[in-house]
Amino acid sequence: xxxxxxxxxxDFIGKRWYAVAVSMVIxxxxxxxxxxxxxLPLGIDFSGGTLMVLExxxxxxxxxxxxxxxxxxxxxxxxxxxSGGGVLIRLPQAxxxxxxxxxxxxxxxxxxxxxxxxxxxxxxxxxxxGPIIGQELQRRGISAFVFAMAGILIYVGLRxxxxxxxxxxxxxxxxxxxxxxxxxxxxxDLSLNVVAAMLTITGYSVNDSIVVFxxxxxxxxxxxRDKFDHLVNKSINQTLARTIITSGTxxxxxxxxxxxxxxxxxxxxxxxxxxxxxxxxxxxxxxTSTAIAITQRRTAxxxxxxxxxxxxxxxxxxxxxxxxxxxxRAQRSKRNGRKARAS
Amino acid sequence: xxxxxxxxxxxxxxxxxxxxxxxxxxxxxxxxxxxLEGGVHMVLRVQTDDALQLETETASExxxxxxxxxxxxxxxxxxxxxxxxxxxxVPPERDAEFRQMAEDQLSLSYERESxxxxxxxxxxxxxxxxxxxxxxxxxxxxxxxxxxNELGVAEPIVAPYSVGGDxxxxxxxxxxxxxxxxxxxxxxxxxxxxxxxxGPAASQELLLQTRNGxxxxxxxxxxxxxxxxxxxxxxxxxxxxxxxxxxxxxxxxNARPTLDEFNQPAVSFSLNREGARKFGEVTSQNIGxxxxxxxxxxxxxxxxxxxxxxxxxQISGTFTQQEAADxxxxxxxxxxxxSLTYLEERTIGPTLGADSVRAGVIASVSxxxxxxxxMLVYYRLSGINAIVAVGMNLLILMGFMxxxxxxxxxxxxxxxxxxxxxxxxxNVLIFERIKEELRAGKRVKAAVGAGFDRVFLxxxxxxxxxxxxxxxxxxxxxxxxxxxxxxxAIGLVSNVFTAVFVxxxxxxxxxxxxxxxxxSI
Numbered sequence: 103x104x105x106x107x108x109x110x111x112x113d114f115i116g117k118r119w120y121a122v123a124v125s126m127v128i129x130x131x132x133x134x135x136x137x138x139x140x141x142l143p144l145g146i147d148f149s150g151g152t153l154m155v156l157e158x159x160x161x162x163x164x165x166x167x168x169x170x171x172x173x174x175x176x177x178x179x180x181x182x183x184x185s186g187g188g189v190l191i192r193l194p195q196a197x198x199x200x201x202x203x204x205x206x207x208x209x210x211x212x213x214x215x216x217x218x219x220x221x222x223x224x225x226x227x228x229x230x231x232g233p234i235i236g237q238e239l240q241r242r243g244i245s246a247f248v249f250a251m252a253g254i255l256i257y258v259g260l261r262x263x264x265x266x267x268x269x270x271x272x273x274x275x276x277x278x279x280x281x282x283x284x285x286x287x288x289x290x291d292l293s294l295n296v297v298a299a300m301l302t303i304t305g306y307s308v309n310d311s312i313v314v315f316x317x318x319x320x321x322x323x324x325x326x327r328d329k330f331d332h333l334v335n336k337s338i339n340q341t342l343a344r345t346i347i348t349s350g351t352x353x354x355x356x357x358x359x360x361x362x363x364x365x366x367x368x369x370x371x372x373x374x375x376x377x378x379x380x381x382x383x384x385x386x387x388x389x390t391s392t393a394i395a396i397t398q399r400r401t402a403x404x405x406x407x408x409x410x411x412x413x414x415x416x417x418x419x420x421x422x423x424x425x426x427x428x429x430x431r432a433q434r435s436k437r438n439g440r441k442a443r444a445s
Numbered sequence: 446x447x448x449x450x451x452x453x454x455x456x457x458x459x460x461x462x463x464x465x466x467x468x469x470x471x472x473x474x475x476x477x478x479x480x481l482e483g484g485v486h487m488v489l490r491v492q493t494d495d496a497l498q499l500e501t502e503t504a505s506e507x508x509x510x511x512x513x514x515x516x517x518x519x520x521x522x523x524x525x526x527x528x529x530x531x532x533x534x535v536p537p538e539r540d541a542e543f544r545q546m547a548e549d550q551l552s553l554s555y556e557r558e559s560x561x562x563x564x565x566x567x568x569x570x571x572x573x574x575x576x577x578x579x580x581x582x583x584x585x586x587x588x589x590x591x592x593x594n595e596l597g598v599a600e601p602i603v604a605p606y607s608v609g610g611d612x613x614x615x616x617x618x619x620x621x622x623x624x625x626x627x628x629x630x631x632x633x634x635x636x637x638x639x640x641x642x643x644g645p646a647a648s649q650e651l652l653l654q655t656r657n658g659x660x661x662x663x664x665x666x667x668x669x670x671x672x673x674x675x676x677x678x679x680x681x682x683x684x685x686x687x688x689x690x691x692x693x694x695x696x697x698x699n700a701r702p703t704l705d706e707f708n709q710p711a712v713s714f715s716l717n718r719e720g721a722r723k724f725g726e727v728t729s730q731n732i733g734x735x736x737x738x739x740x741x742x743x744x745x746x747x748x749x750x751x752x753x754x755x756x757x758x759q760i761s762g763t764f765t766q767q768e769a770a771d772x773x774x775x776x777x778x779x780x781x782x783x784s785l786t787y788l789e790e791r792t793i794g795p796t797l798g799a800d801s802v803r804a805g806v807i808a809s810v811s812x813x814x815x816x817x818x819x820m821l822v823y824y825r826l827s828g829i830n831a832i833v834a835v836g837m838n839l840l841i842l843m844g845f846m847x848x849x850x851x852x853x854x855x856x857x858x859x860x861x862x863x864x865x866x867x868x869x870x871x872n873v874l875i876f877e878r879i880k881e882e883l884r885a886g887k888r889v890k891a892a893v894g895a896g897f898d899r900v901f902l903x904x905x906x907x908x909x910x911x912x913x914x915x916x917x918x919x920x921x922x923x924x925x926x927x928x929x930x931x932x933x934a935i936g937l938v939s940n941v942f943t944a945v946f947v948x949x950x951x952x953x954x955x956x957x958x959x960x961x962x963x964x965s966i
Contacts, residue, residue: 108884155797204787226794235488235789246921253913261906298856298922298929302863305914305933309867309907313874316903344870344877351819351873352866355812359862362811364804366480366797370859 110342114386115335115394121387125276132283142282145291146229148243150195150236152207153229156215159222161186170218171211183365187223195233204230243297247278250301254308262315265400269393270311273384277307280380281373288372295370303377306352310345310385315393317341330401331394338386349382450957453950460942461837464844474847476600477618478854478928481802483795484618485626488788489589491611495784496581497527497574499693500554505530506689508550517543521662528569530555535563582611585785589615592629612788619795627790636694638758640727641735641747644684645669652683663688667737669744684744686737691727696720702769705759710769713759725755805858812862813839816869824876826965830951831872834943838868841939842932851931860932867911867936871944875900876966889964890956897949904945908937 136142146153156167167189168179174193182188193207208228215223251271259267281300290296317337325333356378360371468474479486501524508530509522520534530551535543540563547557547565555567569577582605590603598617606614620626642664646652649666653659660666665688668681696716705711716724728736728750737747738760746760816835820828842864846853879896887895915937918930956964 157796204790224794225792226797227792229791230787230789232788234490242921246917246926249921250914250917253917254910257910257913294926295856295859298859298918298926301914301918301926302859302929302933305911306863306866308910308914309870312907312910313903316906320899340881341877344873347819347823347873347877348866348870351816351869352863354815354819355862355865358812358815359808359859362804362807364800366801366855367804367808367859370856374859 106343110339112339112342113335114338115331115390118387118391121383122391125280125384125388128283129276129279132279132286135283135286139286143286143289143291144236144240145293145296146192146195146231146236147294147297148236148240148292150231150233152191152193152195152204152211152231153227154191154208154211154225155182155227156189156191156223157185157226158187158189158220162189162220162223164189166220167191167215170220171214173214174207174210188226188365189223195231195236204232239294243294246301247304250304254304258308258312258315262312262319265393265396266311266315266318266389268396269389269391270308270315272392273311273381273389274304274307276384276388277303277377277380280384281376284376285373290369290372293369295367296373299370299373299377302374303381306378307381307384310348310381311389313344314338314341314385314390318390318393330397334390334394338390345382345385349378353378450950450953453946454954457837457947457950461840464841467844467847468840475843476847476850476852477798477802478852478857479616479618479791479798480793480855481798481805481853482618483793483798484616484620486789486791486793487615487627487630488606488790489585489613489615489630490786490788491582491585491613492784492786493578493581493611494527497569497577498524499695500577501527501530501569502689504551504555505532508532508547511550512543512546515542515546517546523662528574529558530567532565532567533563535565537563578611582613586613589613589630593617598626613785636697637690637739637742638692638724639667639686639690639737639739640731641737642685642687644686644735645682645747646684647680647682649683652685660685667739667742667744669737669747684735684737684747686739690739691736692716692720692724696723702766703759710764710766711759712764712769713757716756716758718756721756724758725753728755729753801855805855809858809862809865813865816865820869820872824966827876827952830948831869831876833951834872834948835865835868837947838864838936838940838943841943842936845935845939846932849931849935851935852928853932854928856926856929857932860929860936863933864936864940867908868940868944870907871900871904871940872948874903875944875948879964880966883964883966893949893952893956893964897945897952901945904941908941912937 164179164181168177171177171179171191176194178190178192180190180192182190191211193211208230212225251274254274255267255271257267258270278300281303285292285296314337317340318334321328321333321337321340325336328336353375356371356374359367360375363371505522505524509519512519517536517539519532522530522532525531532547544560547567551567554573555569558566558568560566586603586605593601593603593615598620600618602614602616604614606612615630617626643655644652650658652666664685667684667686669684670681696719697714700712700714703711703713729752732750732752734750735747736750738745813835817828817832820831822828824831839861842861845851851857875896878900879892882892882895883889912934915930915934919927919934922930
């Protein structure tokens with residue numbers, strides 16, 4: 103069985119500006135939403151605060167709990183889980199941590215609810231995060247991301263070429279922005295688990311980009327007479343079946359996670375779903391477009407250089423062009439090409 | 446070729462057997478994280494300033510004591526902040542003598558910052574300061590460890606946390622009586638015995654009435670509960686006590702629960718030699734007055750001093766037996782010189798953890814089933830290859846985690862699912878490549894060989910890039926994210942083995958026997 107009986111031939115690169123426009127629209131909407139709500143929807147892991155999950159013995163509408171807690175400012179009360187009796191309560195950080203003050207909010211909630219006559223309940227989880235830890239987790243999250251990006255940029259830059267590395271990173275940043283936008287629109291708080299999912303997306307997106315770039319690298323040796331953007335388009339088409347299958351199966355696994363993974367994993371799995379979609383899409387359109395844009399700019403900057411260089415941007419980039427050595431390299435590439443065909 | 450293949454198959458069987466051995470029996474070998482098992486996770490900060498304050502106060506007190514023995518009376522000698530002693534009113538004619546004595550007493554730990562017209566400032570030397578801070582964190586760490594061990598929790602974690610240097614991570618898996626565990630850990634048990642100058646009184650104003658509402662500089666107001674002997678509803682009462690403690694927890698040698706003369710639960714304690722000397726002196730000078738026993742700045746009880754007490758004493762109050770036992774434990778297992786602040790606290794109930802495990806298992810299994818069905822439909826017989834490879838990958842991953850003693854967390858389960866995804870991806874890459882080679886007109890064996898050869902490079906590149914990401918996740922992430930990074934990293938490595946080596950060997954084994962021109966892919 104196969105998706106494509108022969109090699110598909112979609113003009114992805116020709117349509118890339120439409121894709122960029124769609125992305126821009128989503129990101130702009132997301133940024134507006136983020137600004138409108140006064141910043142990213144940080145969960146208590148990063149902002150500090152109290153998060154409690156209570157399980158009432160009988161089904162409990164969230165409104166009743168919210169009404170009972172009317173005295174508390176800035177609380178969030180949500181239905182939790184499928185039992186009907188689960189309620190999630192979130193409170194903001196009260197002040198700097200001193201002794202047992204971290205507990206105050208949580209104890210206040212329990213006291214009020216016990217006196218409210220709403221029925222008996224059990225505290226199934228209680229998370230209290232002070233501002234110091236929140237800031238530290240924020241700092242750690244950001245440095246993990248920045249260093250991971252730098253590492254990947256360097257690795258891809260070394261193994262492939264610099265413009266590919268930049269393309270992969272631009273695609274990742276695109277995915278992160280899209281994910282942040284959609285999470286904000288869906289009202290999902292950024293927790294440690296969600297950040298773990300976003301970092302997973304990062305790896306996934308880079309993985310996808312590398313597979314396409316790997317094919318471009320191979321094709322650069324085999325089809326040296328083609329124009330670069332045409333060659334990239336061909337590479338995308340050649341790897342399209344794999345891209346669809348992998349994204350599809352991973353998507354299914356993550357879908358299972360979001361369906362059966364329970365409340366705790368919901369934020370994580372939804373983030374992953376968005377990320378897998380965005381990662382696949384950005385590989386096809388964003389990563390490759392960036393690589394092409396950089397390559398073309400370089401080529402344009404060397405408008406006086408010969409046609410060979412246009413088709414061989416990598417080789418002209420590797421070392422300053424010296425007319426004497428160029429034919430040698432061309433021969434070597436030809437040899438490589440023959441070998442690849444014969445293998 | 447055949448022999449080579451045999452060795453390869455043998456290697457695969459060996460790896461599978463080792464992994465299975467590492468996992469067996471799974472209930473014991475696969476350790477669940479707090480989020481799955483339930484328990485308490487806490488991050489505490491040691492208030493190292495407390496320890497410094499204590500040190501500086503003691504030093505200034507000792508200095509003025511020594512000076513006073515020589516007949517040099519100062520206006521004041523106080524610790525203005527945790528590391529600074531401010532001395533005022535040195536008689537000008539005895540300035541040289543003062544300097545000499547201060548030098549003898551303080552120069553080891555303090556240096557003189559300024560000294561003009563009888564007032565001096567001494568500041569703690571910074572190596573002394575940092576070693577005292579380190580010491581108090583280390584001591585707090587040991588103390589908490591001992592307390593936790595006495596709680597009888599299985600596999601607790603008490604470890605330094607973060608680069609800040611003063612934070613401590615405490616994890617108590619499977620703790621059900623959360624409140625009591627916290628009570629024991631959180632009780633910082635900063636024990637101080639202070640002479641009561643006045644009180645108890647019902648309010649601060651009443652307390653200071655005789656002193657015209659002015660708080661003397663060497664005293665402080667502390668609070669306690671009123672119901673010590675009378676019973677009834679506890680009310681807050683106020684005591685005026687000397688600022689400098691007669692004895693602190695540092696001087697404590699031992700403490701144990703006992704019964705007082707009314708057969709009520711009480712805690713008896715004994716002091717070390719230095720403490721006994723100080724305590725004997727103070728009690729003999731203050732017979733008939735009250736002695737406030739302060740735990741974390743709050744008066745627990747304030748018995749009258751009946752006579753000179755040197756090395757043995759008793760704290761009685763309105764304790765239940767459990768409270769007396771806990772207080773004894775707290776005092777015995779370490780009288781902390783510094784108090785603790787809670788920075789983070791997460792309590793996961795065991796039911797929620799169990800739900801998560803179930804949800805994670807259902808999600809993983811259903812994800813696996815969907816993927817398996819798809820691979821079989823799409824790649825037909827070759828799909829079996831992919832399923833074997835992915836299944837083996839999971840087995841090796843679990844085996845490795847059991848071997849390393851790594852903990853399976855919720856994000857870890859997510860990492861497991863991602864590993865399935867990556868495993869599938871590698872197989873898809875290879876199969877698609879083989880298909881392509883077949884389309885290009887290659888014979889089956891050549892196509893399989895070329896497919897694996899070519900894709901190997903791609904897989905290496907994608908995996909190394911992901912490993913780089915996982916490494917940084919591990920380096921900078923905290924608890925749950927680290928669990929994820931660990932799972933991912935192991936999964937990536939074992940995937941290279943299963944998707945490339947195992948899968949290829951299986952292909953070779955199948956193709957060896959048949960001389961077919963077609964491949965079910």
